[in-house]
Amino acid sequence: MGIALNDAPPVALTEFDRGYYGWRVVLASCLGVMVGFGSLFVYTFSIFMKPLGAEFGWGREAISRGFGFAALSMAFCSPILGHLLDRYGPRRVILPCSLIYGSCIASLALLRPHLWQFYATCILLGLVGNGAAHLAFSRAISSWFHRRLGLALAMVMAGAGLGSMILPFVAQTIIGRAGWRAAYLSLGGLALVVGLPMTWRFIHERAPGHDDSPSTLHTGPTWQQGLRSYPFWIIIAVLVVNSVAMNGTVTHLVALLTDRGISPGGAALSASLLGGSSLLGRVVVGWILDRLFGARVAFTVFLISAAGILVLARANTMAMGCMAAALIGVGAGGEADVTPYLLTQYFGLRAFSTLYGITWTFYAIAGAIGPVILGRAFDSTGSYTALLTLLAVVMALAGGLFLLLPRYAKPEPIES
Secondary structure (H helix, E strand, O other): OOOOOOOOOOOOOOOOOOOOHHHHHHHHHHHHHHOOHHHHHHHHHHHHHHHHHHHHOOOHHHHHHHHHHHHHHHHHHHHHHHHHHHHHOHHHHHHHHHHHHHHHHHHHHHOOOOHHHHHHHHHHHHHHHHHHOHHHHHHHHHHHOOOOHHHHHHHHHHHHHHHHHHHHHHHHHHHHHHOHHHHHHHHHHHHHHHHHHHHHHHOOOOOOOOOOOOOOOOOOOOHHHHHOOHHHHHHHHHHHHHHHHHHHHHHHHHHHHHHOOOOHHHHHHHHHHHHHHHHHHHHHHHHHHOOOOHHHHHHHHHHHHHHHHHHHHOOOOHHHHHHHHHHHHHHHHHHHHHHHHHHHHHHOOOOHHHHHHHHHHHHHHHHHHHHHHHHHHHHHHOOOHHHHHHHHHHHHHHHHHHHHOOOOOOOOOOOO
């Protein structure tokens, strides 16, 4: 029998116990994130770029605008979703958003040669996307963990790593055998079959009054106070630069590599390798965050991402493409851990989802810009090299801002 919406499981064990209910929430969240917006839509977008162009005659800049519209609508809705998560809890938000999200992905199989139809679907995907991504699931996780929050978030974000590793290969395989329409239909069905049941059964916040850690649902500043804090704006500034560079790179990765003579299968393998290394990055960075000062960890993560983009700018062999994808993936995976972790450490849980949603507004607006400017650069010059090199340098410099973050109160490190 399912658990009622307003019920929360009893808490008898601690986060250091294997049977602790929070670890079930972690597993369910991991699977939900695996088929969520951040992995399924974002990491397979580049797989569909050439098939859509071949089918409808659309240019890469025009197709990239679809990603941009999704990002902009996500930017608009993320603070609203964050407020709803803080007020009503993750379960009541994730379930309807996941239903709409999965249905929208499947509906892309019905595309006709009208860009407005593609754009309209992308906009709707953006409106509900963060309700089926780690913004929503992180709220539940952060209510169950404090001393092992980095590891718990890493395990959840590992779902995105698994999705970004597996789903591009799955999409490319289906496209090769049955066409891009069958691929979209299959991916949408997967999102519905995996995401909805796990959320319904296991996603609950920890009940107030059963908390043995200093992190509770009502500690920390209000979201208005958070907006007046300089650590919040440092996080925002770095995320904006990261989003332009990383979203632009990921959405054009397969097209870039195939332009340089790498086979579609090899390019899809590089995209899957990016996902696999992001999985490694999430787990390792999450483990480190529980032991070292988060700002220094974040700085290192962004340097790795910048190095990957710099290699990709000059990649003309399969080996260089794989190296670039691996470095970018490690950085992307680590960044997904860093943002919610730093927000909980500096601002607590009182307005965590609202502040996280606001960071997503800036991240998504920047994410809308990245793919479009890379598409324009290619359409204008026939090359990505100069712009990718510039983005890598700016990203490395922006990461240095993390070193300006102050220390936060933190319990004693966990024994290995």
